[in-house]
Amino acid sequence: MHHFSPSGLQQIDKNVVFVVDTSESVSRERLQLEQVKSALHDLLDLLQPGDLFNVVAYSSSLIYWNSRSIVSATSATIASAKSFVASLNPSTGLST
Numbered sequence: 001m002h003h004f005s006p007s008g009l010q011q012i013d014k015n016v017v018f019v020v021d022t023s024e025s026v027s028r029e030r031l032q033l034e035q036v037k038s039a040l041h042d043l044l045d046l047l048q049p050g051d052l053f054n055v056v057a058y059s060s061s062l063i064y065w066n067s068r069s070i071v072s073a074t075s076a077t078i079a080s081a082k083s084f085v086a087s088l089n090p091s092t093g094l095s096t
Contacts, residue, residue, distance in 0.1 A: 008044060009081070010050065011030045011096070013037060013048075013050035013051055013052070014047075014048075014051045014052070014053075015051075015052045015053070015070055016052070016053045016054075016070075017053065017054050017055075017070065018040055018043065018044075018050065018053065018054070018055045019039065019056050019057075019058065020036060020037075020055065020056070020057045020058070020085070020088060021057075021089055022057050022058065022059045022060070022088050022089065023060070023090070024061040024090055025044070025058075032091070033090055034089065037085050037086065037088060040055070040085050041082055041085060041086075044078050044081055044082055044085070045078070047073035047078060048073060049072075049073060050072075050073070050076070051072075051073040052070040052071060052072060052073065053070055053071065053073055053077075053081070054066050054069060054071065055084055057082050057084060057088050059090075065080070065084040065085075066080050066081075
């Protein structure tokens with residue numbers, strides 16, 4: 001996630017909360033949400049050991065991927081977050 005940093009700088013750990021609007025007003029076309037989900041999958045792949053993160057979706061209420069706050073970026077937590085993101089749909093937040 002340091003695409004705009006000059007080369008040679010030491011990487012620092014990040015604390016990131018990804019927020020996804022799944023409301024119907026933003027996601028009228030399913031394609032828009034699919035583009036957001038694809039971009040978020042790519043961003044999750046850029047997380048490094050030492051980074052902390054969470055994913056929050058909102059429409060009429062908040063839906064947290066992990067209710068414990070931010071968690072360490074590991075292959076297991078990233079895979080779990082990707083599954084959460086894949087399950088998001090317009091208006092309700094999660095697929096049923």
